[in-house]
Amino acid sequence: MKVSVIGASGKVGGGISFLLANEPYVKELVLISRNKSLNKVKGLREDIYDALAGTRRDCDIFISDDETLKFLDGSDIVIITSGLPRKEGMSRLDLAKVNAKIVGKYAKKVAEICDTKLFIITNPVDVMTYKAYIDSKFERNKVFGLGTHLDSLRFKVEIAKFFGVHIDEVRTRIVGEHGDTMVPLISSTSIGGVPITRFKRFKDLPIKEIIDEVKKKGEKIISLKGGSEFGPAAAVLNVVRSIANNENRLLTLSTYLDGEFGFTDVCAGVPVKVNRDGVEIVTDILFSEKEFEAFKHSVETIKKYCIEVKDI
Structure with a gap:
């Protein structure tokens, strides 16, 4: 399998990336982040490679910025974790509107590059899953969120x-x-x-x-x-x-x-x-x-x- 993680520089994205790299069926892993966070993702890749050496696993790990989405094509699953956390004084609707722009942008970009499955983690996850489904225009069995x-x-x-x-x-x-x-x-x-x-x-x-x-x-x-x-x-x-x-x-x-x-x-x-x-x-x-x-x-x-x- 080839799996891509958009938002790999965050806590959840990094945790997901590490666990996936240890799975025997994941042969290629693409770590995607904003340009300003690319160094974090480069460090994450090196850290994961060290861990793989200790667990006797092997996985090809690639890095891309979120503009070009290089290496995304051919992904079996694209996991989207990108988004802002809810801040003090911010309503759920405020958060939904901000993150919908982010998730919607990525859903459209992914759909232009490859036919894949979209797995949404960004909160509020139900609303973001809806946005990804609407904007990607993928079949609904291929768009789902972590939900409950x-x-x-x-x-x-x-x-x-x-x-x-x-x-x-x-x-x-x-x-x-x-x-x-x-x-x-x-x-x-x-x-x-x-x-x-x-x-x-x-x-x-x-x-x-x-x-x-x-x-x-x-x-x-x-x-x-x-x-x-x-x-x-x-x-x-x-x-x-x-x-x-x-x-x-x-x-x-x-x-x-x-x-x-x-x-x-x-x-x-x-x-x-x-x-x-x-x-x-x-x-x-x-x-x-x-x-x-x-x-x-x-x-x-x-x-x-x-x-x-x-x-x-």
């Missing part, structure tokens, strides 16, 4: 802690917005194949507190260490690996809805099957009535932002 996949992993960790079980025994997911209106699917959550509601301790599970913790996890990590990189990078790797190995894993990613679940012209975190063709929405998962109402509210919230950035 990382949120689902964070939720999984908290449930495992509460019940005192191995993380891998927990199966759960969060849908909707990667943001304040995210919705946990308790009705689809299980531990060791047993529905979570069948456990005696379920009545003591502080779901609201746990979801609040999941929502604030990114901000908490930023306040403690200046940024979250390993969690997002590992979540991205889950997706790329599933595509590369044609695994048909069921993940919760942001993708364009065209009638699924009753919604159109919006991107939201929904269950999708992930394989070498990209993503395929899974619609035969039943939500509880309460979950669906919350999901509806979440999608409608996202759509308001999508409308605002569509023509930027």
